[in-house]
Each structure stands twice: as C-alpha cells, then as structure tokens.
Amino acid sequence: MPEAATADDWRRLVFDETVAGLVLIDQCGTITGANAWACRMFGFGAEAEIVGLPISRLLPEASVLGVGCYGVRRDGARFPVDARFSPLEREGEAIVLATVFDLREMSDEEAALIARAEELERVNERLARFAFVASQDLQEPLRKIAVFGDLMEEAILRGDEDEIVHANMVMRFSALRARALVHDLLSFSRIVNDEIELCALDLREAIALSLAALSQTIAETQAQVEIDLPAVAIEADATQFQRLVQNILANAIKYRKPGLPATIDIKGFRDETSLCLAIADAGIGFEAQYAQKIFEPLKQLHSKVDYPGSGVGLAICKAIADRHGWRLSVEAQPGVGATFFIVLPIREPCA
DSSP states (O other), X not given: OOOOOOHHHHHHHHHHHOSSEEEEEOTTSBXXXXXXXXXXXXXXXXXXXXXXSBHHHHOTTGGGTTTTOEEEOTTSOEEEEEEEEEEEEETTEEEEEEEEEEGGGSOHHHHHHHHHHHHHHHHXXXXXXXXXXXXXXXXXXXXXXXXXXXXXXXXXXXXXHHHHHHHHXXXXXXXXXXXXXXXXXXXXXXXXXXXXXXXXXXXXXXXXXXXXHTHHHHHHHTOEEEEEOOSEEEEEEHHHHHHHHHHHHHHHHHTOOTTSOOEEEEEEEEOSSEEEEEEEEOSOOOOGGGTTGGGSTTOOSSOTTTSOSOSOHHHHHHHHHHHHTOEEEEEEETTXXXXXXXXXXXXXXXX
16 A cells, blocks of 8 residues: 655645645745646746746735736736735745635636635724724723722812812713724724625715715814816715715814814816725825824824824725725825825716
8 A cells, every 4th residue: 555645745735736826935035836726827837937936027016915916927918816925834934825816717706705705804904903902092091080080089088179070070081082982983893894785876966965964064164175076976885985085074174274274175087987086185284104004093193182083084984995995095295284085986977
C-alpha cells in the first residue's frame, strides 16, 4: 500500500486543486508560488514562469484589496477580478495569500454572493471598531456621574447647597451626553444593519426633502444655500440618501466661521453613467491629513465645548455610501471650508 500522504502533501493538493487563483506573496511583494488555476487565469504555462514576478504585475491595484480590482494577463490583456488578501505564516516567515476570482467566469449569483460576503466583512470590521470606541466614549460621562454622585452625597451631609447644585448640574449634563451618545450609536447600528429599500429618486426632490428637514436650523442660522443640479434620477434608499445629505448639510452649518452664516453650494456634475454630487461650504475647514479620519465613528477634530456632538454623523454618511456602493470623499483647507463629494450611478434622466 502507498504511504499515507503527509500534511504538506495534503496542503499542496488543496492548493493545486482549488477552483480559484491562489498566489503566495512574500513581504517584498514578490510572488513565491501560484497554483495551476492562477497560472491559467493569468496566461502562464507553468508556476516557474510566474514565480519571481512582483504581484503588481498581475494585480496593479493590489493595495486596494479587491475594490475595483483588475488583473493583467501575460499578454497585457486586462480582466475584472475579485481579489482577497490573507496574512499567513510559513516556516516562521510572514507571507500573504492572494485568492483571485475571475469575474468573467462567475454567474451573477456567485458574483452577488462574493459582493455580499465582502460587505459583511466590512460591516463586521466597522462595528468592531465602533464598539471599542463607543465603550471608551461612554466611560467618560458615566465616570463623572459616579464621581459627582459621591461629591453630592458628601455635600448633602455638610449642607453645602452650592456644591449640591454644582454636582447636580454636572451629573445632569453627563447623563444627557450619555443618552445622546447611545441614541447616535443606535442610529449608526440601524444604518449598518437594516435592509435597504432601493427605489428611483428624483435628485432635485430628494435634496429638497433634506433641506426641508433642516429648514428651522437654516432659518435660525441664516444659512445661505445655492443649488445647481441636473435633472436626473438615482437609485437609492430614500430615507438613507436624505439622511446622508442632511448630515453633511448640518455639518456645514455647525462648522461655519464664528459670527458668519454658513454658505453652502450644492452642485451636480454628470456624465453618461454617473453623477458627482458636490456639497461645498465656506466654514472653518480642517487639515487635509484628516480627510479619512473624519468618517471614523466618534471622531471629532474640534473642541467638544465649542462644537458639541457625538461625532457619529459623518460615520453614518460613510456607512450609507458604503452600503450603496458609492464613493464618498472630502477635500478641505483650514479657514477655507470643506467640499464633500458623492459619486453614484445615474438610473435614468428625469423629464
């Protein structure tokens, strides 16, 4: 009888027979191994022809980790792929396993399953980060309630009315902050987890509804809003799209320059298939290095005393954009203002 297969034999068998391209990459980004499926996918005749190449030769957008990724065959032809990267350790050395799927060979159902799995991974990662940060932020008001509760008890025993009033005020403020934070956490959780209901929306009407929801704030702050939008329809969850726009507008009003009303320009630029919605303000702005961090949950760049809030609003915007497959970004300069960009597909022209 033949000898039993070793663990390495089994690993090699699985590696070679997997119906997906598997590529091993070292810490320098050099390919150290590839299975037969990957060789065929990229147009190579044998593993030896692919080993030693930089992964960027096959996957120029490898750093994007599968978002908008494409592959390049040996003859230079490009094709759409879904690529996932997993850190591994082999013989004490850190390596990366790239699992590559040729999207041309997939059915719509298989492609949809991969897209859904990736969305769930992003959601889980975002929720894990969010839960950690939220627990830290909740500790601060709860700590104050505990500390000033003890101070109030001592003040009552001493009959110190001024100290009682002060302790009560701090405890009340802390309780309200904790309640507001919990409310925003629940809102974020619903945005991330609830099913979205897509429908055709007239862009102008959807923006008008977002403005109407902020009409009182706009009137009280005398904010000036200019609108220049094309007549197009988009596909979105109506409630979530209006929430996204509303949060960005509220952010522009909140971070206006001291003593001046907010000025906001809402413009749309389109081509045959997509729309870029730009919402620009002339507020206090921020450093460009924070352009990604402001979308993180509970991240605040300015003083909570001068600009109170939980820091969840823009995180909700990012979650909404991600769930719809849109691109959300921002450009800003201190003292000049900020412009938020939302790139999304056009459903059809509106009459």
